[in-house]
Amino acid sequence: MQALILNMKDPFKFKGGAERIALRIKDLLEEEGFNVDLIHEENSQKVGGFSPYWVGRHAHLMDKEWELAVVNNFVGVGFFPGKAKKTVAVFHILYLEFFEEAIKEQDLQKANIGYREYLVNKYLNGHLGEVFVLNAADRIVAVSESLKESIKKHVEKEVLVVQNPVDGVFQPQNKEKIRERFNIPKDAFVGLYVGRNDYTKGYDIFRELVSYTYRDVFWVQVISSGGLESSMPLIKDIITFREVPFEEMPIIYSLADFLVFPSRYEGFGLSIVEALACGIPIITLRVGIVKEIEDLLQGLVVNQPDPKEFFDRIMVLKRFKVIRDYYKHVVSEEIRRRFSVELWKKKMKETLLS
Amino acid sequence: MEKKDERNSIIVIAPHPDDEVLGCGGTIYKHAQKGDRIHLCVLTDGSKFLDGYRRKEECLKVSQILGINEVIFLDFPDGQLENHTQRLKSALEGLIKGFQKVYTPHPLDHHPDHITSSLTVLSIFEEDPSFELRMYGVYNTFRYNLLVDVTDVYDIKKNALLEYSYSLSLTGVELMIQRTEAFMKYPTINTSENKLYETFFVADKPMTTNEVLSYLTYDLMCQDPHNQLLKKIRATEILIEKLDKEHTLRVALEREVADYKEKMERLRTCEEELNKLKTSVFFRMYHAYHTLKPKIIPPGSLREGIYKRLISFIKRY
Known part of the structure; x- marks a missing residue:
């Protein structure tokens, strides 16, 4: 049996959330006896300037037919009419929502996003690419309930939810030993930021927060790449890690006392569940998966992208070690249960193969 | 608030003189x-059957009757447009650019x-859908999405048709008027009022030729989603540009x-400073001195000569 996976980036080189799911789907399909072709922008023939198109088109022009095709986000836009018996589109984010709800035209200047980039993302990627794939695919999968709700605004089709899993390596570790390794004082109150240094990830909020709290919090930031072209200047006088491989992220999460996650838009928000699985409380806006795990977040969800609201919650966490311990001993286990790889495999298998 | 110009x-676009009145004169x-x-x-x-001049x-x-501001004659040979499609496209591309609504x-x-x-x-529209396309019919009824009630201006349309008596002479102007009226009265069996209408298919969003043809033929046209998509990507890229x-x-x-x-603001500040200066005691004294001086010491007078000598004497010592 032949299967096809279409992904924007090469998942063996770039391991973002969507890429890791692409690899998991590949493993899952191979376990089920499929020969899997993985096509991405680097191994496909470039036609025109719109890369999501050429990835799908390359597959379409191949002298081959597949039992199943899985397209990650709208990368399959050039694939249709697809030469597969069934096509499943897995959506991790929705540009339509992102550039209509999270970033509006009037926000562009403060978000440092170019007008052209905004138009391309909103219209070419969103209104054209995403709407086309949503209508053309046989089955649509969203990685969170909130993403499903967003998709339902644009297409009258059934949308299934398969939440991303959290890898088994994400679990509480010995904080003191890790801090010793990184030369961080054992008794410091360590705050962590994980994400890109751009407006969508709320790096502006984080910058302001650091300026409020530099006396109270020992800050560490992990800066990743990908996403939009525009970025903001990095904070220089705090510990900075760049491009940490995801296998090493449990160590980074575990050295912190909490994670601050001011992202303005997430389809899922893998960092949220990864940090929680490591027993680290997170302070976050109501994005991505947060609505589905709000019962575990104990008032750490912030309603407005306002640094002061984040600050108040940081102070609560600093005062009450009992809350931090609760995350380490109770929430971590619950998250690993709810987002286990086994559960994901079961759901994804049903979705892809039923 | 300034009122928006809604004109x-x-x-x-009329293939022949008279089509514009028959299809959409009202x-x-x-x-x-x-x-x-x-325009x-x-x-x-x-000029195929009649004197083109x-x-x-x-x-x-007729354009004067209908209030048309400008008439452009492209002078392609009558009945042979299909042999000149490239030239026609080049000519129209330059021409219709910038108009908000294009009738064809x-x-x-x-x-x-x-x-x-x-x-x-x-x-042109599928490559660069930066205008609203409105399609009218001359020879037959068609699937429309806009009915314009022109009952109140029908007399004007009729006058315009009568003005075209030579152009419509092959069939006869009276007969053409009757037929046009019939189309206007019965564009479909579904109209409920006894009025005169002109019908249009309006594409107010980007559409490909295939999509328009699909609409007009009640989706009987064969669709090619891939080519549709490519055309849409191209059109979107042009619009984004x-x-x-x-x-x-x-x-x-x-x-x-x-x-x-900012410059105006700076000028205003300078003006304010100047006004302040003008009202100061020093400036008033200075002004008074220069106003009174020619009166006390008139130019060319003996008094002025004495004054100058006195000044040069003071300067020397």
Whole structure:
């Protein structure tokens, strides 16, 4: 049996959330006896300037037919009419929502996003690419309930939810030993930021927060790449890690006392569940998966992208070690249960193969 | 608040002189009543069966009746438009750019010149859908999505048709008027009021030729989703390019306006400073000195000579 996976980036080189799911789907399909072709922008023939198109088109022009095709986000836009018996589109984010709800035209200047980039993302990627794939695919999968709700605004089709899993390596570790390794004082109150240094990830909020709290919090930031072209200047006088491989992220999460996650838009928000699985409380806006795990977040969800609201919650966490311990001993286990790889495999298998 | 200028710029594409009145004369007049700026572009010389020159003369008179501001004759040979599609496209591309609404026959309108002109405008529209496309019919009824009630201006349309008596002489102007009235009265069996209508298919969003044809043929046209998509990607890229250029221009102009405002502000500050200076004791004394000096010491007088000598004496020591 032949299967096809279409992904924007090469998942063996770039391991973002969507890429890791692409690899998991590949493993899952191979376990089920499929020969899997993985096509991405680097191994496909470039036609025109719109890369999501050429990835799908390359597959379409191949002298081959597949039992199943899985397209990650709208990368399959050039694939249709697809030469597969069934096509499943897995959506991790929705540009339509992102550039209509999270970033509006009037926000562009403060978000440092170019007008052209905004138009391309909103219209070419969103209104054209995403709407086309949503209508053309046989089955649509969203990685969170909130993403499903967003998709339902644009297409009258059934949308299934398969939440991303959290890898088994994400679990509480010995904080003191890790801090010793990184030369961080054992008794410091360590705050962590994980994400890109751009407006969508709320790096502006984080910058302001650091300026409020530099006396109270020992800050560490992990800066990743990908996403939009525009970025903001990095904070220089705090510990900075760049491009940490995801296998090493449990160590980074575990050295912190909490994670601050001011992202303005997430389809899922893998960092949220990864940090929680490591027993680290997170302070976050109501994005991505947060609505589905709000019962575990104990008032750490912030309603407005306002640094002061984040600050108040940081102070609560600093005062009450009992809350931090609760995350380490109770929430971590619950998250690993709810987002286990086994559960994901079961759901994804049903979705892809039923 | 400043009232927004709601006047439109319209161009009507007519394959032959008279098509514009038969298909949309009432609507053109209604645009004129609103103060819209209207151009008429006649594609052929109308000389296949009649004297093209006389037809042009009629056309110019009719444009005055309908309130058309400018008439352009492209003079392609009548009945042979399909042999000149590339030249026609180049000519129309430059011409219709910048208009908000473009009227053209629909692509199923019986006459080969009408079909060619329609498909040419459609191919421009699918590449660069920066205007609203409105398709009218001359020879037959068609699937429309806009009915314009022109009962109140029908007399004007009738006068315009009568003015075309030579152009319509092959069938006879009276007979043509009767047929046109019939189409206007019964564009479909579904109209409930006894009125006169002109019918249009309006594409107010980007559409490909295939999509328009699909609509007009009740989705009987064979669809090719891949080519549709490619065309849409291309059209979207062109529109993004245009929007981006306009945005860049707007930002530059806004910056210029802000600069001017800043300069104005600086000038105002200088003016205020100057006014303050003018009202100061020193300035008033200085002013009084210069006002009184020519009166006390008139130029060329003996007093002035003495004054100058005194000053030079003081300066020397």
